[in-house]
Amino acid sequence: MTSLHEFLTMGGYGAYVWPAYIIAAVVMVANAIVPGRRLRRMRAALQRKDAA
Amino acid sequence: MSPSNWTWFHRLASPPYFYRLAGRLAPWFGWAAALGLAAGLYGGLWLAPADYQQGDGFRIIYIHVPSAYLSMMCYMLVAGASAIGLVWRMKLAHAVAVAAAPLGASFTFLALITGSLWGKPMWGTYWVWDARLTSELILLFLYLGFIALHQAYEDPRSGERAGAVLALVGVVNVPIIHYSVVWWSSLHQGSTVFVGSKSDISASMLIPLLTMIAAFTCYFAACLLKRIQAEILEREQNAGWVREMLEQT
Numbered sequence: 001m002t003s004l005h006e007f008l009t010m011g012g013y014g015a016y017v018w019p020a021y022i023i024a025a026v027v028m029v030a031n032a033i034v035p036g037r038r039l040r041r042m043r044a045a046l047q048r049k050d051a052a
Numbered sequence: 053m054s055p056s057n058w059t060w061f062h063r064l065a066s067p068p069y070f071y072r073l074a075g076r077l078a079p080w081f082g083w084a085a086a087l088g089l090a091a092g093l094y095g096g097l098w099l100a101p102a103d104y105q106q107g108d109g110f111r112i113i114y115i116h117v118p119s120a121y122l123s124m125m126c127y128m129l130v131a132g133a134s135a136i137g138l139v140w141r142m143k144l145a146h147a148v149a150v151a152a153a154p155l156g157a158s159f160t161f162l163a164l165i166t167g168s169l170w171g172k173p174m175w176g177t178y179w180v181w182d183a184r185l186t187s188e189l190i191l192l193f194l195y196l197g198f199i200a201l202h203q204a205y206e207d208p209r210s211g212e213r214a215g216a217v218l219a220l221v222g223v224v225n226v227p228i229i230h231y232s233v234v235w236w237s238s239l240h241q242g243s244t245v246f247v248g249s250k251s252d253i254s255a256s257m258l259i260p261l262l263t264m265i266a267a268f269t270c271y272f273a274a275c276l277l278k279r280i281q282a283e284i285l286e287r288e289q290n291a292g293w294v295r296e297m298l299e300q301t
Contacts (some may be wrong), residue, residue: 013173016109016173017169019169020170021115035281035282036278050295
């Protein structure tokens with residue numbers, strides 16, 4: 001890459017390269033967030049059950 | 053073999069031990085993945101030169117190949133864990149298989165969708181029913197079938213066994229995916245990276261690719277460990293060690 005313009009347009013392939021990267025980012029961020037959240041929720045629910 | 057040689061295995065198979073080990077390891081894999089992704093993306097999207105045939109379109113390789121690689125590695129893990137669960141009736145093994153399957157399905161989906169976006173400018177079509185693409189699509193259905201079977205039974209143990217059998221039968225698809233470009237004439241290009249011999253790709257393109265494969269693998273490990281923790285907690289919620297752990301925090 002030599003210029004920002006070339007980077008953003010991906011030398012004419014931007015319409016294919018960027019959607020591929022965006023879809024991958026969305027799927028991977030979701031996969032990274034979901035298990036931690038599920039774990040925290042389960043721990044909180046079990047703690048409530050124990051306290052009751 | 054003396055019993056002592058197997059103690060590490062029994063310890064690893066103990067849910068409380070694995071739960072704690074997973075909790076300790078996951079952040080390290082997470083940080084390694086973040087660093088690797090940053091370096092790999094910089095190298096792949098900025099430093100690497102455009103391909104002499106495919107221009108900048110080839111840069112999809114940096115997510116396509118790691119996704120495709122993990123879609124198959126993860127399937128081998130699901131099948132291996134399923135086999136251990138079936139043969140030795142180990143609870144943890146089924147938990148690993150169930151935790152891994154949705155991640156494998158995601159990587160298969162990404163391999164298909166990024167491949168499709170790569171195919172359009174290079175082959176002129178988003179999709180062809182050729183051996184490589186079709187066998188990868190079958191892999192996605194195997195993952196979805198495995199997940200569906202798990203949830204289809206009233207008794208979770210029956211679901212686990214049914215899923216495990218499907219996972220094992222589906223193993224035959226993995227070498228088909230891998231060798232499809234060799235066995236049948238395909239639009240899909242052959243391998244560019246080889247283990248143990250010279251790869252058909254220049255170092256400035258290869259190093260970011262290997263970095264991305266390593267980073268995706270670390271990312272997969274981090275997500276998988278967290279998912280296994282959640283699986284263990286759900287299965288063991290009435291166990292004494294879970295109560296003790298929750299009281300401590």
